[in-house]
Amino acid sequence: MIIEKIKLAFQDLFPVAEPEVSAPEEKAEEPEETKTKKKVKTKKPPRLNGVIECNYTVHGYHLDVQVDADQLLDAVSIVDQAEFFIESITGVDWIKEDQIEIVYDFSRYDFDTCRVVIRTRVNRSSPVVPTITDIYAGANWHERETHDFFGIKFDGHPHLIPLLLPEDADFHPLLKDFKA
Amino acid sequence: MSSPIQLQPDETFVLNVGPQHPATHGVLRVKMEMNGEYIVNAETVIGYIHRMHEKMGENKTYPQYLMNLSRMDYLGAMGYSHGHVLVVEKASGIEVPERAEYIRAIMVELNRISSHLFWFGAFVMDLGGFSPLMYALQDREHILDMLEAVTGSRLTYCYFRFGGLYNDVDDEFVDAARRFIPRMRKSLIKYEKLVTGNIIFRKRLEGNALLSKETCRKYGATSAVARGSGINYDVRKNEPYSVYPEFDFDVPVYHEGDSLARYMVRMDEIEQSLRIIEQGLDKLPDGPIMPAKKPKLIKPPAGDYYQAVETARGNFGVRLVSDGTKIPYRLKLRSPTFSNMHLFDETCRGMMIMDALAFMGSLDLVIPEIDR
Numbered sequence: 001m002i003i004e005k006i007k008l009a010f011q012d013l014f015p016v017a018e019p020e021v022s023a024p025e026e027k028a029e030e031p032e033e034t035k036t037k038k039k040v041k042t043k044k045p046p047r048l049n050g051v052i053e054c055n056y057t058v059h060g061y062h063l064d065v066q067v068d069a070d071q072l073l074d075a076v077s078i079v080d081q082a083e084f085f086i087e088s089i090t091g092v093d094w095i096k097e098d099q100i101e102i103v104y105d106f107s108r109y110d111f112d113t114c115r116v117v118i119r120t121r122v123n124r125s126s127p128v129v130p131t132i133t134d135i136y137a138g139a140n141w142h143e144r145e146t147h148d149f150f151g152i153k154f155d156g157h158p159h160l161i162p163l164l165l166p167e168d169a170d171f172h173p174l175l176k177d178f179k180a
Numbered sequence: 181m182s183s184p185i186q187l188q189p190d191e192t193f194v195l196n197v198g199p200q201h202p203a204t205h206g207v208l209r210v211k212m213e214m215n216g217e218y219i220v221n222a223e224t225v226i227g228y229i230h231r232m233h234e235k236m237g238e239n240k241t242y243p244q245y246l247m248n249l250s251r252m253d254y255l256g257a258m259g260y261s262h263g264h265v266l267v268v269e270k271a272s273g274i275e276v277p278e279r280a281e282y283i284r285a286i287m288v289e290l291n292r293i294s295s296h297l298f299w300f301g302a303f304v305m306d307l308g309g310f311s312p313l314m315y316a317l318q319d320r321e322h323i324l325d326m327l328e329a330v331t332g333s334r335l336t337y338c339y340f341r342f343g344g345l346y347n348d349v350d351d352e353f354v355d356a357a358r359r360f361i362p363r364m365r366k367s368l369i370k371y372e373k374l375v376t377g378n379i380i381f382r383k384r385l386e387g388n389a390l391l392s393k394e395t396c397r398k399y400g401a402t403s404a405v406a407r408g409s410g411i412n413y414d415v416r417k418n419e420p421y422s423v424y425p426e427f428d429f430d431v432p433v434y435h436e437g438d439s440l441a442r443y444m445v446r447m448d449e450i451e452q453s454l455r456i457i458e459q460g461l462d463k464l465p466d467g468p469i470m471p472a473k474k475p476k477l478i479k480p481p482a483g484d485y486y487q488a489v490e491t492a493r494g495n496f497g498v499r500l501v502s503d504g505t506k507i508p509y510r511l512k513l514r515s516p517t518f519s520n521m522h523l524f525d526e527t528c529r530g531m532m533i534m535d536a537l538a539f540m541g542s543l544d545l546v547i548p549e550i551d552r
Contacts, residue, residue, distance in 0.1 A: 058483075059484060060487050060488070061486050083397065084397075085396070085399075086399070086400040086519075088497060088499075090499065090512040092501055092509070092510045109406070109411045110413075113419055117486070136400075138523070141518065141522045163226065164227035164551060164552070165230065166227075173232055173235050174238075174510075
């Protein structure tokens with residue numbers, strides 16, 4: 001099964017072996033709890049980096065990996081070597097936590113179904129992550145789109161100019177504090 | 181035909197294909213650096229009809245957003261609505277009655293055929309044959325009439341609701357759909373004689389724009405683009421959703437990787453969609469089309485949800501990030517032709533311009549769907 005294989009490979013990224021790995025495992029329960037309780041106000045502690053195996057029927061993907069921005073290329077190399085294809089790149093603006101999350105989706109062509117989501121969080125004031133265009137050429141447009149919408153700078157991107165927005169656009173419409 | 185030649189980059193000029201050009205089927209521009217008839221470099225410029233659907237998603241409640249999905253892809257709108265309702269139903273745990281699931285599948289497949297028919301006509305027109313478009317539109321008209329009678333619109337359907345459907349199908353629709361199946365099968369034979377077997381057509385497409393499996397994977401190509409390159413990938417089979425596991429159908433795969441393979445995949449898919457419709461009509465259960473307890477207010481619990489569906493153009497994904505309110509926190513729409521079009525720039529290098537336009541036709545582009 002590819003899921004176990006990939007999961008082990010990802011766990012190598014997080015060096016503090018057993019306790020660190022089991023901590024995010026407990027985290028997996030947390031979304032379920034917030035579901036039953038309708039209280040959104042309670043501040044939950046920020047999620048630690050690590051791998052979570054998700055319930056596919058609820059969330060629609062198998063593995064949820066959160067990494068630091070400088071671990072991103074290693075994480076993407078793992079899915080590349082396992083012959084995943086790139087599905088999309090997008091962002092989510094968590095304005096209350098003063099962070100922007102960049103979300104990478106990967107999936108597989110064969111019947112050993114495995115969807116992997118790789119996330120990384122950066123500060124809203126300096127949103128810079130390395131580009132993955134050297135690994136996946138098809139990330140080019142996705143990264144340009146994310147740059148358009150969120151103002152994230154993809155370090156090393158060969159052609160980071162507006163894709164969907166007008167060529168002189170200096171605004172980022174999907175930021176939560178964007179005012180038209 | 182498209183083998184690389186000795187190019188002299190110092191003798192190039194820039195040619196703008198589009199934004200208003202019949203071969204681009206919409207407002208798409210390709211900046212081509214040309215050496216005579218050969219393309220040295222190409223840069224696709226998109227975004228001319230960008231409408232920021234994703235921002236609209238963050239400002240509208242879930243039911244208000246239903247109609248946006250059909251404005252993305254005007255040829256195969258039903259599949260896109262399907263992805264959206266599925267992800268919201270999954271997130272909020274809404275049960276869908278069986279009859280509604282079957283009708284959804286029938287509608288999506290009918291819409292897929294109508295989309296493929298239009299593509300077929302337009303593609304052959306790109307290559308210089310005008311009359312197949314007229315035959316294709318005639319068949320497509322039957323589907324549009326059927327869908328109009330049930331859904332109320334001809335292209336921009338807003339037919340699916342969270343938990344079910346807007347309107348039940350009547351006997352008239354079932355009869356019309358049953359009559360349509362043999363008619364379409366007869367037409368497929370006609371198309372095969374008229375176009376597929378045509379020697380000019382075949383010579384034009386064989387070996388045109390070869391795509392490797394590796395290129396497809398690096399760019400995330402799906403639909404006939406991937407299946408024409410020997411990749412057996414169809415979301416309906418790989419990650420079954422709705423009632424698709426109940427149906428017996430095949431996924432056509434061709435290994436050549438050229439434009440003819442992509443053409444053959446789509447033509448075979450019409451027959452497979454007919455099979456699904458046929459089985460769906462046979463199995464169509466009685467019962468309600470909306471759940472007994474209609475959800476009054478859609479408020480999915482906080483979390484991150486993803487759903488992929490197979491539309492006429494490929495793998496369409498919706499990511500829904502909910503914060504537990506009645507408005508989505510983030511709604512990402514992953515459009516399939518966005519990825520399929522992206523590999524055009526790399527692949528068309530060294531091709532002759534008319535070959536590149538044939539390749540562009542074989543990608544089945546719908547520009548509002550790329551730009552969103």
